[in-house]
Amino acid sequence: MKNSISIIILIFISIISYSQSYEFETVIDIETTNVISQGKTGTCWSFSTSSFLESEIIRITGKKIDLSEMYIVRNTYPKKAWNYIMRQGKAQFSEGGLAHDVINSVKDFGLAPNTAYSGLEANKSRHNHSEMIAVLKGLLDVYIDNSGRQLSPKWKEVTESILDIYLGKNITTFNYDGVSYTPKSFLEMTKINPKDYVSITSFSHKPYNTTFILNIPDNFSNGSFINVKLDDLVAITNKALKSGYTVELDCDVSEKTFSSKHGLAVIPNDENSKLDALIKVLPEKSITQALRQQEFENYNTTDDHLMHITGMLKDQNGTTYYKVKNSWGKNSNRIANNGYIYMSESYFRLKTISIMVHKDIVPKSLLNLN
Structure with a gap:
């Protein structure tokens, strides 16, 4: 009888613990720059990776610098256009990109502060690339359609002109804190090594x-990735954060349980409890490598969005969450946690496409792979 009562009490305690409102305790909180908005653009890859590099600059030099996301975008679009033209339109030409595209741009073109290159049209305070991408793709398609005669060499010049109109002419020198820089010398000052x-x-x-x-x-850009087991992916992420390094994240945000309004991303065990899981703690699904692969191959997990992991939290049950800096702004009644998403480890395991980290965090055996 006593055993039966004990079991009932344990079940009751378990139910109670998984039906409470979320209570979070910060475990790790690494310094970063302010949450900002990417506006009406598909350039989360540049905003999130620039934020990642800003935290790296803080870690390495102690300097807090607002980098220009649009300087990177401005120098990446010609590469996208080249890829699209040379593949004769049999490739994607869109606003999307990945973290390594930022690193490639930094390596080739350096860095600039936002004060030197905002990428905003005159009298505008918010980015909107809808018209620009439509004009660019339309132009490139015209050149491709006419390439049966011979591809006009003017396509590069015209592409650059369109980028100049919408984003501003590229820069070669600028002043920052009273010092004259080129983008390459500015990169040297930040101590970032691509x-x-x-x-x-x-x-x-x-x-x-x-x-x-x-x-x-x-x-x-056909970027290459190190492939590791899921537990190792989590371990590398956790090691980075515990060592004071932030993590760049590419993941799927199409799930109903990813909510900027609630500032939360979870994977409830019960498929019928998705809305409830955003307001109260519920048991989460155990994520296996097989399930992760299945969701990737059936298109339920796609590379929707890039963000920046800057810390860790735990809820009242001790469940681990990642503090994820988003780029959808923070001053809105549709955005909680000042623009951060608290992402459970289950969500991370299932919906992460990739991460980017400093090589010092990665086991040396993985750094010299062919």
Whole structure:
């Protein structure tokens, strides 16, 4: 009888603990810059990775610098256009990109502060690239359609002109804090070394502990990723945060249980409890490598959005969450947690496409793979 009563009490306690409103305790909170909005653009890849680099600059130098996301975008679009033209339109040409596109731009063109290159049209305070991308793609399609005669060499010049009109002419020198810089000398001042950053993923259709080109639409530059087991992906992320390094994140945000309004991302065990899971603690699904692979191959997990992990939290049951800096702004009744998402480890395990971290966090055995 006593055993039966004990079991009932344990079940009751379990039910109570999983039906409370969320209470979070900060475990790790790494310094970063302010949450800002990417506006009406698909440039989360530049905003999030620029934020990641801003935190790296703070970690390395102690300096807090607002980098220009649009300087990176301005120098990446010609590469996208080249890829689209050379593949004769048989490739994606869109606003999307990945973290390594930022690193490639930094390596080739350096960095600039937002004060030197805002990328905003005159008298505008919010980015909107809808017209620009339509004009660019339309132009490139015209050149491709006419390439049966011979591809006009003017396409590069015209593409640059359109980017100049919508984003502003590229820059070669600027002043910052009373010092004259070029983008390359500014990069040197920040102490960022593009060679220090690696992209890591976890999928079972390729051998673990090898590198491969991840076949997702936004990987127009054919970036290579280190492939590790799911537990290792989590371990590398946790090691980075515990060591004072932030993490760049590419993930799927199409789930109903990813909510900027609630500032939360979870994977409830009960499919019928998705809305409830945003307002009260519920048991979450156990995520296996097989389930993760299944969701990727059936298109339920896609590379929707890039964000920046800057810390860790736990709820009242001790469940781990990642503090994820978003780029949808923070001053809105539709955005909670000042623009941050508290992402459960279950959500991270299932919906992460890839991460980017400093190479010092990665096991040395993974850094010299072919």
